[in-house]
Amino acid sequence: MGNPSRMSEPLREALGSLLLAMADDEVLLGHRDAEWVGHAPILEADIAMASIAQDEIGHAILWYSLLHELGWPDPDRMAYFRDPPEFRNATLVELPRGDWAFTVVRQFLFDYAEKVRLEALMASAYRPLAEAAAKVRREETYHLMHSRAWVVRLGDATEESHRRMQAALDLAWPHALGLFEPAPGEDLRVAEGIQPPEAELRARWEAEVRPILEAASLVVPEAEPIDGGRKGQHTEHLAALLADFQLVARSGVGETW
């Protein structure tokens, strides 16, 4: 399966809603990560975080481009000219930047979610998606090394770092579970071999992150997922984020920049 024009309309919609969720997750996380540029705890960490922000936005452009091939507007149109209810990101990525502990924990939970998702999508029946997933998965290797290194160090380094990391995990965890809220059309996608069920991805993800969090002396909270993002239900933070994000593009001053 690789030709959008030969795809049934429901399948195109189902595929699109997965890509949209993935693209919106990445573009907003990249935006949040980039809020550290110039403000990180030490120069070297500032530089590394800026690269991660660029990578996430680069991935978003890739997913938006696949979406564009399916008939959606172009990547800039998608990122800059939609309102909060039209976004399909998990709420995890719209939460404010927070402290370095929250940034590291959020990035860690997201990177591993992306890892299991990409590894599954490398076998997707939709060839353009499988090929893109393989490409992005390679870049993700550095992210995993980076966020894991931060988590295992800060988790039990000092009393303060432990306290901050635990608080960050308590806040982020239920929102991170929302990464696995199925985007509309999951049954069809699974039936067509585009992706495995989200529940399966979540199980693989938990199997990866729990041991690392435990090794970092952090306790995974008992919490229900905070879903809704994949249906366009967001926290109040998304509107503020988009006001920042879209400020110049929507100023009416020009069309091209």
Next chain:
Amino acid sequence: MLVYRVQGYPVPIPAQAPPPQEGPEYEARLEEFEARIARGEKIEPTDWMPEEYRRQLVRMISQHAHSEVVGMLPEGRWIPHAPTLRRKLILIAKVQDEGGHGQLLYRAAETLGPTREEMIEALLAGKAKYSVVFNYPTPTWADVAAIGLLIDGAAVVNQLMLAQGSYGPYARAMKRICYEESFHIKQGYDAFVALATGTPAQRQMMQEAVNRWWYPALMLFGPPDRDSVHTPTLLRWRIKTKTNDQLRQEFVDQYAPMVLRLGLTIPDPNLRYDPETGHWRFSEPDWDEFWRVIRGDGPCNAERMAARRRAHEEGRWVREALAAKAARQADGGGNGRYAVAGL
């Protein structure tokens, strides 16, 4: 054979008395040092050097490093608002490079004695200087383009000269920085052209930003030669190879046409091309303002320092935590995820 530790100030082992800074032995060493510079050789950290050479370099390189790091702020504040995904990526990469340049420069300065911690403490305590230009505000997106073209343009003119300087670590850092700066100018010019050839509102935005940044760009080269107390020494030891005024002239010659070509103006009634000399004539910036801003009384000095201090304070627990963790694990030898380099 005596050995030197490479990190920081070269400490002879066992410790020796510091070399004399006057008398016949000093004179002989100075002569050798200056002859080496005259031959175009580089000075390396473990070489003998006059204390004044060391002091001037520490002053210049640390100021340069501070300028890169503080310089992340005026542009960085537009990263969240960049108007396309491509511009957002470019701007993150560009501001990231500035951090990278600061990192390289702090390291070059460390080879002369001070630690990065000491230099940063001096900056945050308000005891260190950085380029005045970063104390000016960036009220619109067009300021990002104006900085990219004019400030980065001026910086490259300056840095190409510094890359020829006599101190090895500084010149090496400059080489790599100049290579990356060529991307900065390209992106700045690209953003500038996009606005200058855009809608009337975009053109106006760009014009206003040029008006704001023209004189700060001229200030980037420092005070006029007649007031620059350090210049003769810096030239003699090839810490610099051109004077502030020479560099300023080079900049105007190169960049004024780029602005004028697209029908924008430069806020200087005296600006004109002089066919006899082949150079552009221009008005000097307001030097009283320059000295005021240097002394801390610019439009954004307080804001910039507050942002740096906040980042430093909010990051303290992170730096302390990792240092504590590393100290605990020192005996255990890491976690085994990295390989030991095999020769």
Next chain:
Amino acid sequence: MGDTQWPVYEVFLQEKRGEPHVHVGAVHAPDPEMALILAKEQFVRRGRCVSLWVVPAEAIYASRAEEAEELFASALEKDYREPRGFRVTERVRRWMERHGESLPDV
């Protein structure tokens, strides 16, 4: 002061397999693994790299610059250690010229 910028690790980068690792700069890092992670983005944002080394800066010792001229100078002729110190090809040629007709055709 209770603060630190972390120790310095010198960074060596190999651009291609088969090439030597070359010193490219240093990072401040709390431990070797973080040094590698942080060095990657400071020194491989652009350009090629197949391998990075990080070395605690305090583990590096250097010869003294003031002794360099004497230490690394070679006062007497030591061309017997250089390939250019040998004239063997010339001797073979002369010998072959003298004995040409009695030599096997190889």
